[in-house]
Amino acid sequence: MNSSTTRSTWGATKAGRRGPALWAPAVAIGVLTAGVVGGLTYVFSPSQTPALLALVTAVTTLPVAVALGWAILVAPSSITGAVERPEESVESRWLERASVAALMDGFAMIGLSAGAIVITEVEVAADVVLMALWVLLSVDLGVRYLVLRRTA
Amino acid sequence: MRNTLAERRTGQGWSQARLADILGVSRQTVISLEKGRFDPALPLAFRLARVFDCPIEDLFTPEDWHPEI
Numbered sequence: 001m002n003s004s005t006t007r008s009t010w011g012a013t014k015a016g017r018r019g020p021a022l023w024a025p026a027v028a029i030g031v032l033t034a035g036v037v038g039g040l041t042y043v044f045s046p047s048q049t050p051a052l053l054a055l056v057t058a059v060t061t062l063p064v065a066v067a068l069g070w071a072i073l074v075a076p077s078s079i080t081g082a083v084e085r086p087e088e089s090v091e092s093r094w095l096e097r098a099s100v101a102a103l104m105d106g107f108a109m110i111g112l113s114a115g116a117i118v119i120t121e122v123e124v125a126a127d128v129v130l131m132a133l134w135v136l137l138s139v140d141l142g143v144r145y146l147v148l149r150r151t152a
Numbered sequence: 153m154r155n156t157l158a159e160r161r162t163g164q165g166w167s168q169a170r171l172a173d174i175l176g177v178s179r180q181t182v183i184s185l186e187k188g189r190f191d192p193a194l195p196l197a198f199r200l201a202r203v204f205d206c207p208i209e210d211l212f213t214p215e216d217w218h219p220e221i
Contacts, residue, residue, distance in 0.1 A: 083172070083176055083177050083178050084176030084177075085175075085176040085177055085196075086177075086178075088176075088177055088181070088192070088193055088195060088196045089177040089178040089180070089181040090177075090178065090180055090181040090184040090185075090190045091178060091180065091181070093190065152180065152183075152184050152187075152189055152190075
């Protein structure tokens with residue numbers, strides 16, 4: 001971090017500059033991302049009311065997209081207590097190891113699930129399967145990270 | 153990997169947080185390094201050597217390493 005900047009809850013600020021101003025670029029990225037997602041929904045949706053669906057999708061995506069913008073622009077190097085070289089910290093190693101292990105678990109989960117569905121001939125909606133997979137992998141990653149942190 | 157980080161740090165009168173701040177890493181990283189549970193990447197190892205003004209091999213010693221030359 002540059003010595004001419006100060007740390008605040010909102011991120012790195014130049015002297016005399018108010019912290020919340022840092023949200024502007026994060027919000028801009030969020031609006032742009034939500035707009036793109038909404039646009040894609042409008043173009044590809046088979047719905048009878050694609051405009052409404054696109055609007056709802058964009059609005060519900062917006063908070064996550066703004067958080068994404070904040071994470072990209074502000075969080076890595078400027079929040080209070082952030083380290084200068086997170087990529088060299090042990091937490092980065094934990095995340096890397098947990099991610100690799102979760103990816104391997106994902107391969108196994110997908111393979112076993114596909115095999116079970118083929119054998120049992122159970123009809124399952126694709127969105128249900130994908131959502132379940134996403135939740136399982138997220139929980140897997142989180143638990144593995146916590147275990148690594150606890151045993152460190 | 154065994155290391156002498158804790159001795160050298162306390163010799164300087166630094167806390168783990170102080171060393172972490174100097175290195176630009178988290179305090180947990182220093183804790184894990186000192187316990188020997190985290191082997192640093194080369195850039196961090198070189199910074200440690202520079203901070204303590206000694207060669208890297210004076211800081212870190214591989215476990216069970218017996219070269220046959």
